[in-house]
Every structure is written in structure tokens, then in C-alpha cells.
Amino acid sequence: MANSYTVLADLRAGRCFNTAEVRLLRFWEAKNINKRGQLMSVEMLLVDEHSTLIQGSVPAAIQLTFRGRLSEGSVYTLSGFEVTRSNPKFRLSDGPVSIRFNEGTAFEKLATTTRIIPTEHFRFRPYEQILELANTGKQLPDVMGELRAIRSTITDRLPGAQxxxxxxxxxxxxxxxxxxxxxxxxxxxxxxxxYGREPRIVLVTSINPKIVSGKLYLNGTSATRVFFDCETTVGAEAFNRQIARRWDRPGRVFN
Known part of the structure; x- marks a missing residue:
């Protein structure tokens, strides 16, 4: 007998044997910086047809079982997983629960689907809310804006941290x-x-807001991805608005 279909918003804590249909938006490695970068898990963001975003986690001990199947942007059926309460720290979704894979989890890629599942999902916050999140470790929001300048130690070939x-x-x-x-x-x-040219619009995901010496810094994390101009739908809309307004092209500064 086939498992019943479920949506992410209906998940409750415990083992779930029903089947969800989700799109894998992004995945990345979570490492323990205190243990020389030891792999702890493979983390991912999943979204369903109702635009419900949820974080999934594959423990390091079983990550090889699933690693070869992971393809960003693809749609999967998912069943036989654990539903746990979301970690209150460094959250990447607004939902109360997250998904944890186990040895009995079925995660199969679909060639086609009749469900209309979003191809992207971002958690933008107004500047005032980003300020409120600074130094709290509660949320890792996304930001998008017009590129004004780039400063880099890499181009100067300086030793040490890049x-x-x-x-x-x-x-x-x-x-x-x-x-x-x-x-x-x-x-x-x-x-x-x-890329071949300097982008006008840059979208950065999963940043950690920090206030240092009275100034706000948005620090990248292991979950951070960077998108230029029209690589996303929301970026393309911002890019086209900028072109329409004939904004000046920002300069590039390397120090």
C-alpha cells in the first residue's frame, strides 16, 4: 500500500512514513570548526508546492548513502524520516520543525512532477529587522542589493585568512x-x-548579522550562496528595475 501524501506544513514531531514531494533548493556541509573541520552533517533546504520551507539534515554517518543523489533544483519524494523541533539558533526557515534523515529514509529523484513547486525561496528581512537580529544568533536571513564596491585580500595575494x-x-x-x-x-x-563582468545586483543567502565597533557586518556562513544579476527571478526583477531607472554602474575597489 502506497504511503499517504503529506505537505511540509502538516509535519509533527516523530517518525513520518507518509510521502512528501519537495524540491531541493540548496545543500552544504556543516563542519565542526573546533575539531579541525570534522564533518557533522549535510544540511539542505527543501520547499514544497505550498512554498513551505524546511531544513533537512543528513548525519555524517549516513551521508554517503544520500550524497550522490543530491541535485540542487531537482524534485524528490521523501518518506521515512524523523521530524524534530527546529534549532532556535541560526535558523534558516520559519517553521517549528525540521527533518532528519535516517537509514530508513527514502529520498528518490523524480524525472517529472505534476505539482507546481517553487524553484527558489528567499527569506529577506528589512534593514531594521536585520539590526535587531545582530549578535543574537537567532536567524540567518538573505539579503539582496546593488553592488557598490568590492574589497578583497585575495587579489593582493596577502598571506593568512582570505x-x-x-x-x-x-x-x-x-x-x-x-x-x-x-x-x-x-x-x-x-x-x-x-562571470566576465562586474554584477549590478548581488543576492547573498544565509548571512549572520554582527555589530562590530558599532558597525553592522553581514557575515557569510557555510550555508551562504551568492547569486549575480539575473541568476534568480527576484534578482532579475531588481536588475531590470535598476536598468529602467538608469542607475549608475558601481565602481570596483580592491584593497
């Missing part, structure tokens, strides 16, 4: 600084070099 700092102008003409370090900074430069 760092990239982006200045973005958000809605309301507020400028914020987004900081990315080490592997994330290197990944940004690789993407930037391959």
Missing part, C-alpha cells in the same frame, strides 16, 4: 557590508572571475 567584503545598497538607500572568509571568499572570486 577575505572579501561587498558593499551592497539595499532598498531605502541603506548600505551594508557583507563579509566572506576563506573558502567562501575563494568561491566568490572564482564565480566573479567566471
Amino acid at each position: 577575505r572579501v567584503m561587498l558593499t551592497l545598497r539595499l532598498e531605502g538607500d541603506v548600505n551594508v557590508c557583507v563579509s566572506m572568509f576563506d573558502s567562501l571568499a575563494l568561491a566568490f572570486h572564482s564565480k566573479f572571475d567566471g
Whole structure:
């Protein structure tokens, strides 16, 4: 007998044997920085046809069972998983629960689906709310803005930790600084070099707001992704609005 269909908003704590149909938006490795980067889990963001966003976690001990199946943007059926209460710290979704894979979890990619599932989902917050979240460790929101400047230690070939700092102008003409370090900074430069030109609009996911010496910094995390211009629907809309208004192209600064 086939499992009953369920939607993410109906999940309750405990083992779930019903089947959900979800899109895998993004996945990344969560590592323990206190144990030399030891892998703790593979984390992911899933969304269903009702635009319900939920975080999923594959423990390190079984991650090889699922790793080869993970394809960002693909749709899957999911059943036989644990539903747990969401961690109150560094949250990536607003829901009260999250999903934890186990050895009995079925996670199968679908070639086609009749369900209309969003291809993207972002958690933007107004500047005032980002300020309120600073130094609390509660939420990792997303931001999008016009690129005003880039500062980088990588282009100067300086020894030590690598760092990239982006200045973005958000809605309301507020400028914020987004900081990315080490592997994330290197990944940004690789993407930037391959893009062929300086982007106008930059979208950065899962940032950790911090106030240092009275200034707000949005620090990248292991879950951070960077999208340029029209790589997303919301980015394309912002890009087209900018073109329509004939905004000046921001300069590029390397220090």
C-alpha cells in the first residue's frame, strides 16, 4: 500500500512514513570548526508546492548513502524520516520543525512532477529587522542589493585568512557590508572571475548579522550562496528595475 501524501506544513514531531514531494533548493556541509573541520552533517533546504520551507539534515554517518543523489533544483519524494523541533539558533526557515534523515529514509529523484513547486525561496528581512537580529544568533536571513564596491585580500595575494567584503545598497538607500572568509571568499572570486563582468545586483543567502565597533557586518556562513544579476527571478526583477531607472554602474575597489 502506497504511503499517504503529506505537505511540509502538516509535519509533527516523530517518525513520518507518509510521502512528501519537495524540491531541493540548496545543500552544504556543516563542519565542526573546533575539531579541525570534522564533518557533522549535510544540511539542505527543501520547499514544497505550498512554498513551505524546511531544513533537512543528513548525519555524517549516513551521508554517503544520500550524497550522490543530491541535485540542487531537482524534485524528490521523501518518506521515512524523523521530524524534530527546529534549532532556535541560526535558523534558516520559519517553521517549528525540521527533518532528519535516517537509514530508513527514502529520498528518490523524480524525472517529472505534476505539482507546481517553487524553484527558489528567499527569506529577506528589512534593514531594521536585520539590526535587531545582530549578535543574537537567532536567524540567518538573505539579503539582496546593488553592488557598490568590492574589497578583497585575495587579489593582493596577502598571506593568512582570505577575505572579501561587498558593499551592497539595499532598498531605502541603506548600505551594508557583507563579509566572506576563506573558502567562501575563494568561491566568490572564482564565480566573479567566471562571470566576465562586474554584477549590478548581488543576492547573498544565509548571512549572520554582527555589530562590530558599532558597525553592522553581514557575515557569510557555510550555508551562504551568492547569486549575480539575473541568476534568480527576484534578482532579475531588481536588475531590470535598476536598468529602467538608469542607475549608475558601481565602481570596483580592491584593497
